[in-house]
Amino acid sequence: xxxxxxxxxxxxxxxxxxxxxxxxxxxxxxxxxxxxxxxxxxxxxxxxxxxxxxxxxxxxxxxxxxxxxxxxxxxxxxxxxxxxxxxxxxxxxxxxxxxxxxxxxxxxxxxxxxxxxxxxxxxxxxxxxxxxxxxxxxxxxxxxxxxxxxxxxxxxxxxxxxxxxxxxxxxxxxxxxxxxxxxxxxxxxxxxxxxxxxxxxxxxxxxxxxxxxxxxxxxxxxxxxxxxxxxxxxxxxxxxxxxxxxxxxxxxxxxxxxxxxxxxxxxxxxxxxxxxxxxxxxxxxxxxxxxxxxxxx
Amino acid sequence: xxxxxxxxxxxxxxxxxxxxxxxxxxxxxxxxxxxxxxxxxxxxxxxxxxxxxxxxxxxxxxxxxxxxxxxxxxxxxxxxxxxxxxxxxxxxxxxxxxxxxxxxxxxxxxxxxxxxxxxxxxxxxxxxxxxxxxxxxxxxxxxxxxxxxxxxxxxxxxxxxxxxxxxxxxxxxxxxxxxxxxxxxxxxxxxxxxxxxxxxxxxxxxxxxxxxxxxxxxxxxxxxxxxxxxxxxxxxxxxxxxxxxxxxxxxxxxxxxxxxxxxxxxxxxxxxxxxxxxxxxxxxxxxxxxxxxxxxxxxxxxxxxxxxxxxxxxxxxxxxxxxxxxxxxxxxxxxxxxxxxxxxxxxxxxxxxxxxxxxxxxxxxxxxxxxxxxxxxxxxxxxx
Numbered sequence: 001x002x003x004x005x006x007x008x009x010x011x012x013x014x015x016x017x018x019x020x021x022x023x024x025x026x027x028x029x030x031x032x033x034x035x036x037x038x039x040x041x042x043x044x045x046x047x048x049x050x051x052x053x054x055x056x057x058x059x060x061x062x063x064x065x066x067x068x069x070x071x072x073x074x075x076x077x078x079x080x081x082x083x084x085x086x087x088x089x090x091x092x093x094x095x096x097x098x099x100x101x102x103x104x105x106x107x108x109x110x111x112x113x114x115x116x117x118x119x120x121x122x123x124x125x126x127x128x129x130x131x132x133x134x135x136x137x138x139x140x141x142x143x144x145x146x147x148x149x150x151x152x153x154x155x156x157x158x159x160x161x162x163x164x165x166x167x168x169x170x171x172x173x174x175x176x177x178x179x180x181x182x183x184x185x186x187x188x189x190x191x192x193x194x195x196x197x198x199x200x201x202x203x204x205x206x207x208x209x210x211x212x213x214x215x216x217x218x219x220x221x222x223x224x225x226x227x228x229x230x231x232x233x234x235x236x237x238x239x240x241x242x243x244x245x246x247x248x249x250x251x252x253x254x255x256x257x258x259x260x261x262x263x264x265x266x267x268x269x270x271x272x273x274x275x276x277x278x279x280x281x282x283x284x285x286x287x288x289x290x291x292x293x294x295x296x297x
Numbered sequence: 298x299x300x301x302x303x304x305x306x307x308x309x310x311x312x313x314x315x316x317x318x319x320x321x322x323x324x325x326x327x328x329x330x331x332x333x334x335x336x337x338x339x340x341x342x343x344x345x346x347x348x349x350x351x352x353x354x355x356x357x358x359x360x361x362x363x364x365x366x367x368x369x370x371x372x373x374x375x376x377x378x379x380x381x382x383x384x385x386x387x388x389x390x391x392x393x394x395x396x397x398x399x400x401x402x403x404x405x406x407x408x409x410x411x412x413x414x415x416x417x418x419x420x421x422x423x424x425x426x427x428x429x430x431x432x433x434x435x436x437x438x439x440x441x442x443x444x445x446x447x448x449x450x451x452x453x454x455x456x457x458x459x460x461x462x463x464x465x466x467x468x469x470x471x472x473x474x475x476x477x478x479x480x481x482x483x484x485x486x487x488x489x490x491x492x493x494x495x496x497x498x499x500x501x502x503x504x505x506x507x508x509x510x511x512x513x514x515x516x517x518x519x520x521x522x523x524x525x526x527x528x529x530x531x532x533x534x535x536x537x538x539x540x541x542x543x544x545x546x547x548x549x550x551x552x553x554x555x556x557x558x559x560x561x562x563x564x565x566x567x568x569x570x571x572x573x574x575x576x577x578x579x580x581x582x583x584x585x586x587x588x589x590x591x592x593x594x595x596x597x598x599x600x601x602x603x604x605x606x607x608x609x610x611x612x613x614x615x616x617x618x619x620x621x622x623x624x625x626x627x628x629x630x631x632x633x634x635x636x637x638x639x640x641x642x643x644x645x646x647x648x649x650x651x652x653x654x655x656x657x658x659x660x661x662x663x664x665x666x667x668x669x670x671x672x673x674x675x676x677x678x679x680x681x
Contacts, residue, residue, distance in 0.1 A: 017541050050523050052370075063530055063541060068523040070373065071532035071542075072366065073396050079363040083370020083378065084523060086354045087328050091374065091524050109366075112359040265354065272349035 011036045011046070013066050021060050025219030027178035027204030028057060028125055032065070034181060035094070035123065038188040050093045052081040054101040057131045057206075061096050075106030078113045081120050089119075089262050092192065099126040100138040103159050107139070114168035117196045118261040123188065124161055124199065127206040135209030146213045165199035166254045172198035174252045178205070179226040183250065190252070196260045203230070203248065306485045313451040313478040314339035314381075317407060317471070318347065319486070320455030321379050324494055326405070327353035328378040330367035332360055332386060335419040336475045337409040340381035361386035365393035369402045373531060375522035377459060381407035384417060384426055387433070394468055395434035396533045398556070401510070401520070403462035403497055405455070407471040409478040410586075412664050421664035422475035424586055427641040430470045431615045437553070439560040441567055442470040442615040445477055446589040449484045453492075454612065460495040461567060465559055466517050472614060474637070476587035476666060500527055510552065511538045516559030560616060569612035570621045574600070578607025580631040580676060583622065583646055585611040587666060588635050594669035599676055606676060614642065619649050626653045633675060635659035635667045655679075 008014060022028050039049060049067040053059040055074035062069035068091075072080045077095045085093045102110050102124045113120065129147055130136040137147035137154045140161065144153045165173040172194040176184035184202065191198035205211060205222035216222050233251035236244060311319075318340045321329075329348060331341040345355040354371075358364040364380045371378035382390060387408040397404055410426045412418025426433075430442045441461050445451045451473065458469040500507050500519040509529040511518050521527030534542040535549050543549065560567065573596060575581050584592035589610050599606035609625065611618060625632060631654060634643035643658040650656050659675050661667045 016539070046528060047524060047526050050374075063532075066528060068528050069530045070370075070523075071530065071534065072369075073392055073533055076362060076366040076393060079358065079366025079393075080370040080373075082356070082358070082363070083328065083330060083367035083372070084374045085370075086356060086367070087371040087374035087376035087378070088524050108359055109363055112363070265349075269349040269352060272346070276350045 007036055007040055011040070011066055013064055017063050020064055022057060023208045025205075025207055026057070027127065027202070028061060030178040030181055031123070031125055031184070031202050031204065032061060034184040034188055036065070037185050038192060041185075041189060042192060044092055048090065048092055050081070050084050050091050051096065052077045052084070052093060053096040054098070054106060055132075056098040056101050057127075058096050058098040058101065058125045059132075075101050075104070076109065077101070078106060078109040078120070078122065082113065082116075082118055085118055085120055086262070093120050094192070095120060095122045097122065097124050098131075099124065099128065099140040099159075099161065100130045103139045103161055103164065111164070111168040114165050114170040114197050114199070116261050117169065117171060117258055119195055120197055121188075121191045121194070122197070122199045123191075124201050125204050126161055126201055127204045127210060128158075129206050129210040131206045131209055135206075135213055141210075145210075148209070148213065162199065162201040162253050165201075169197075170199045170254065171196035171256050171258050172252070173201075173254045174199070175201040175203065175248065175250050177203040177226040177230055177250060179223045180230065180250060187252070190255075194255070196258055203250075308483050308485050310481050311448050311484050312339060312481045313445070313448045313473060314409070315343050316448045316451035316484065316486075317381070317455045317473065317478075318343040320452040321405070321459065322347060322351065322353075323452075323489055323492055324377065324456040324459035325496070326377045326379045326459060327351065328368070328371035328376045329353070329380065330356050330358050330364040330371070330378070331380045331382065332358055332364050334361075334383045334386045336411055336478050337381045337383045337386075337407060339478070340407060361389035362392060365390040365397075365406070368404045368406075369393060369397050369400075372402050372404045373523055375525070377403070377463070379405040379407065379459075381409065383409045383411045383419075384413045385415070387426060387429065391434040395436060395438070397468040398434065398438045398440065399436075399533050399535075400531050401466040401518075401556075402468070402531075403466050403520075404468050405458045405462055405471055406468055407473060410472065410474045412662075418664045420475065422587060422637060422666060423662070423664070424474055424588065424637040424641070425662070426472065427614060427636075427638065430472050439467070439557050440470060440615055441465070441467060441560065441613070442472050443569070443612060444472045444585045444614050445612075446586055446610065447477065448480060448482045449486075450612075451477060452484065452486055456492055456494065457569070460493065463497040464495050464517070465563065466497065466520055467560070472586070474586045499525070504528070508538045509540045510536060512551070512555050516555060516562055564616060564620065567613055568616060568618035568620065570618050571610040571612065572621075573608040573610070575607035575609060575625065575630075577605055578630060579605045580633060580679065581607040581609055581625050582672065583609045583611065583632055583634045583642070584636070585614060585642065588637060591667050591669045592635055592672055595672035595676065598669060599673060604676060604680060611642070617645050617649070622646060622649045626650045629654050631655045631657065631679060633657045633659065633672070633679070635672050635675075637661055637667060
């Protein structure tokens with residue numbers, strides 16, 4: 001992608017913090033490319049973008065990008081982002097999380113952020129495993145699949161992250177893969193434009209751990225599997241659960257309108273100020289009455 | 298003609314928690330994130346009513362972990378931020394409290410102490426979190442802990458807590474107890490013009506020259522604010538002066554040492570105490586929080602009985618005001634430390650004492666206050 005060269009110089013901390021920590025062939029780099037193209041296309045100034053991450057492979061992403069970047073504690077990225085957005089609503093706050101980060105340790109924050117509908121964009125890289133710590137099973141490791149803490153196969157059932165976001169009340173929820181990269185560019189752009197809590201789940205590959213432990217081949221073969229198991233949302237709706245077995249839908253799962261938290265809270269501020277001004281006039285009234293009484297004396 | 302008299306300072310009946318909330322507003326706090334917990338909920342309730350009136354933001358988060366995260370986020374975006382909780386919630390906040398120490402994010406965390414451990418005694422007073430306030434989060438790091446003993450101090454010291462957090466870019470723990478928090482007493486709040494409010498120092502260099510964690514002679518680097526042109530990286534990892542994660546030995550230790558130094562070179566400014574009759578006393582009570590109130594009474598009654606009793610009130614608990622306690626031990630004055638735990642501060646006094654004089658303790662952990670009589674009995678027992 002030769003046209004991306006100027007973008008690299010514009011958005012990456014290319015002269016400061018490279019090489020990066022990710023394995024060759026990791027999907028996070030592809031996602032980072034999509035994110036940068038989406039931000040560039042929307043014309044956001046670098047100063048107004050805040051990129052917040054948690055812990056894990058995805059947590060390292062903000063280091064490499066020339067925005068206001070915040071690398072928080074494990075699972076808590078959304079809580080820090082909530083504070084940033086409420087304190088400075090004009091900032092565009094984007095949160096990058098992993099599957100374990102967002103739905104295990106940060107699961108409670110995730111559903112409540114969706115319910116609260118603050119104008120944030122959460123991008124969740126789902127590679128079905130904890131990569132940075134060495135391949136332990138995560139809430140999205142499919143039943144029966146192996147991990148270093150599930151050497152006999154996982155006996156837990158996995159989360160469907162995008163559906164979880166829909167159920168928790170996100171106004172925009174989409175799923176893409178790092179294979180369908182052009183679609184991913186568009187999904188992230190739409191999510192950024194959405195007023196309210198938007199979620200993009202990005203299916204990615206961890207060939208180093210998940211692929212190796214489950215004999216799924218190298219990164220290229222794993223990306224081909226993404227191509228083969230992804231079904232567009234419209235087509236998936238017509239398919240039976242049996243036909244969807246082992247497959248997942250990609251595209252926009254939900255896109256609805258609802259007033260954002262800040263719109264609602266601004267009403268609260270207005271109410272509070274109205275009450276205050278009423279209160280003041282009452283006090284002022286009493287003061288003037290007191291003065292009149294003094295004059296009469 | 299009778300001229301109207303100059304109005305008397307406005308006295309009012311106020312609760313400790315309310316005073317703390319009002320102090321925060323005067324200090325410039327415009328963001329509060331919290332979670333309901335007895336006996337700290339009134340701070341959240343009062344601020345949920347007051348903050349929207351002054352264009353601030355109140356949010357009730359899903360738990361205390363989230364509250365602490367949101368507070369740090371708010372502060373990074375340039376707004377003075379606070380949360381309030383009690384023991385169980387304070388335990389949950391430790392994770393992100395450590396982040397605030399590491400990334401040097403100013404914020405104030407109120408912990409209204411109740412009986413513990415675990416769910417403990419939600420409506421009873423205790424002073425059991427003194428050591429948790431110091432060492433609750435993992436890793437070796439300094440922290441500032443202030444403890445009020447009256448409703449007025451709940452107000453004035455909250456302002457001070459914000460001032461220290463902004464000046465030294467550190468979280469400040471405001472360690473109240475259930476008695477002080479729920480007590481209502483007459484207070485005359487200072488006029489806003491009488492109160493000093495300190496704001497964080499922002500960078501003045503061009504953004505491309507800005508090094509967010511560079512050492513200064515003051516020990517505290519200027520703080521860039523998100524969205525103001527100084528784009529930098531904030532992380533809970535040990536970082537270099539540019540804010541980027543580092544594993545270099547020659548960067549790790551200087552950074553961590555600076556965290557200590559920025560507090561230790563300012564001990565004289567931070568360590569607040571008040572002395573009562575310590576010069577002529579041969580026994581000095583060392584007390585803090587609600588226990589100070591009983592200790593003060595015990596001192597007054599002891600003096601009436603002809604006992605030479607003095608009193609040292611610790612306002613700053615951490616960093617421990619050694620420079621004030623040490624001269625008392627050198628002067629061979631007997632020290633008596635009453636507290637509602639099994640000796641968290643008396644052990645600290647003994648450490649400073651190093652065997653030079655006698656250190657006595659009155660400990661009580663039955664969920665009620667230490668009475669002046671209990672302190673007096675101990676004094677008279679010692680004097681026999």
